[in-house]
Amino acid sequence: MAGQVTDPAGAPPALRHAEEVMGTVVSFDVRGGESQAVRTALEEAIAGLHRVDEVFSTYREGSQISRLARGEVTLEECDPEVAEVLALGAEAERLSDGWFSTRYEGRVDPTGIVKGWAVERAARRLSAAGASGVSVNGGGDVQLYGMPGSHRPWRVGVSDPLRPGGLAAVVSAAGTEELAVATSGTAERGAHIVDPRTGRSAVTDLVAVTVVAPRLTWADCWATAAFAMGSREGLAWLESLPDVEALLITAGDEVRCTGGLAARLG
Amino acid sequence: MHPLKRKSPLRRIVLASAATVSGTVILLSLKPHTSPSVALGAHAPSGSSASSVPGGSKGSDGSSGPTGSGGSGGSAGSKTVTGTSVPTRWGPVQVRVTMTKGRITDVTAVDYPQDNPRDQEINGYALPQLRREVLAAQSASIDTVSGASYTSEGYRQSLQSALDSAGL
Numbered sequence: 001m002a003g004q005v006t007d008p009a010g011a012p013p014a015l016r017h018a019e020e021v022m023g024t025v026v027s028f029d030v031r032g033g034e035s036q037a038v039r040t041a042l043e044e045a046i047a048g049l050h051r052v053d054e055v056f057s058t059y060r061e062g063s064q065i066s067r068l069a070r071g072e073v074t075l076e077e078c079d080p081e082v083a084e085v086l087a088l089g090a091e092a093e094r095l096s097d098g099w100f101s102t103r104y105e106g107r108v109d110p111t112g113i114v115k116g117w118a119v120e121r122a123a124r125r126l127s128a129a130g131a132s133g134v135s136v137n138g139g140g141d142v143q144l145y146g147m148p149g150s151h152r153p154w155r156v157g158v159s160d161p162l163r164p165g166g167l168a169a170v171v172s173a174a175g176t177e178e179l180a181v182a183t184s185g186t187a188e189r190g191a192h193i194v195d196p197r198t199g200r201s202a203v204t205d206l207v208a209v210t211v212v213a214p215r216l217t218w219a220d221c222w223a224t225a226a227f228a229m230g231s232r233e234g235l236a237w238l239e240s241l242p243d244v245e246a247l248l249i250t251a252g253d254e255v256r257c258t259g260g261l262a263a264r265l266g
Numbered sequence: 267m268h269p270l271k272r273k274s275p276l277r278r279i280v281l282a283s284a285a286t287v288s289g290t291v292i293l294l295s296l297k298p299h300t301s302p303s304v305a306l307g308a309h310a311p312s313g314s315s316a317s318s319v320p321g322g323s324k325g326s327d328g329s330s331g332p333t334g335s336g337g338s339g340g341s342a343g344s345k346t347v348t349g350t351s352v353p354t355r356w357g358p359v360q361v362r363v364t365m366t367k368g369r370i371t372d373v374t375a376v377d378y379p380q381d382n383p384r385d386q387e388i389n390g391y392a393l394p395q396l397r398r399e400v401l402a403a404q405s406a407s408i409d410t411v412s413g414a415s416y417t418s419e420g421y422r423q424s425l426q427s428a429l430d431s432a433g434l
Contacts, residue, residue: 029409140413141412154410156409156410157408167411171412183414
């Protein structure tokens with residue numbers, strides 16, 4: 001589905017598209033910019049997501065990541081993006097004290113970082129092509145650039161995990177050029193959340209963690225890590241990270257926030 | 267928080283399935299088949315194809331199929347989008363959305379299963395819930411939704427799909 005919609009208020013026209021890729025749907029909402037340049041960038045961004053899926057899918061026997069995990073190819077023989085993503089994953093593992101990991105059952109598995117990284121890259125490509133407002137939502141994780149209209153910031157609803165269809169909060173990107181909102185929750189697919197201390201599936205009192213940060217690559221990793229940590233440790237750790245705000249919802253329907261989140265709520 | 271649900275697991279299950287019904291209704295019905303296509307067809311999500319399946323046997327007046335935004339054509343900036351009648355496991359469902367100046371102002375079910383008391387019972391809360399969800403998203407003026415990752419199957423039941431479909 002794609003279409004160009006003209007805003008009656010005279011705001012820049014919106015280019016909308018929803019793409020099924022990486023086991024989910026990636027929704028694009030792109031405003032402004034020179035029409036042809038933005039359309040070309042959108043096509044490139046979509047092709048880039050499919051390429052990432054091909055290279056990084058652990059479900060495909062023949063993907064580079066699967067072959068790397070089986071030792072059939074070296075890192076140098078893979079696309080340069082593989083080394084890039086694994087390096088980012090190693091950084092996330094270090095910064096989260098092992099709560100985030102790109103290894104699963106002893107095999108290399110960067111699934112937990114690939115989607116956020118790929119969506120951020122797709123959004124950046126559109127912004128670089130001259131779009132004045134970019135929103136790319138990859139299965140519930142969002143990267144934003146610019147603004148949707150001249151006087152209006154992007155607004156992101158945060159799903160309420162305990163009330164399907166309802167919103168727990170609304171995050172506004174007012175005053176910032178670059179913002180990401182990522183949510184990790186019990187319904188999450190493909191996440192291998194393991195407690196690094198026990199090597200077993202993490203036990204958590206949380207049903208959802210939403211992280212607000214400039215870049216989706218990190219927001220997504222931090223949401224996953226904090227979810228595994230649980231509300232007490234997760235909140236304290238998130239509070240210690242610079243430029244990171246968060247909303248945590250427990251199974252008991254308690255809501256905990258970092259100190260600076262209020263300034264981001266719209 | 268949810269005292270009713272807590273006390274009655276059965277009710278919780280019923281409500282959960284109602285949410286699924288309404289979510290499905292949102293996606294299946296709001297796909298605007300009239301949106302001007304951009305030359306990105308090769309990448310069109312296959313998931314959305316479900317919404318263009320012609321309606322089931324219940325399309326009595328033969329109006330099933332993409333009807334798009336023909337609608338009222340009334341006052342300037344106001345239009346009615348009638349979705350395709352979609353066969354669901356509960357029966358055919360068709361929804362009409364009224365948009366004024368690019369905003370959804372009403373959501374009504376045109377056709378929905380009502381053959382037996384169980385259908386009617388579900389409709390009693392699923393349809394108002396659908397309406398409430400869409401209007402709540404409108405009043406919050408949100409552009410997109412962050413939540414626990416959904417699969418491409420789950421997308422069909424998500425509020426995000428409704429926002430994408432409505433092109434808000």
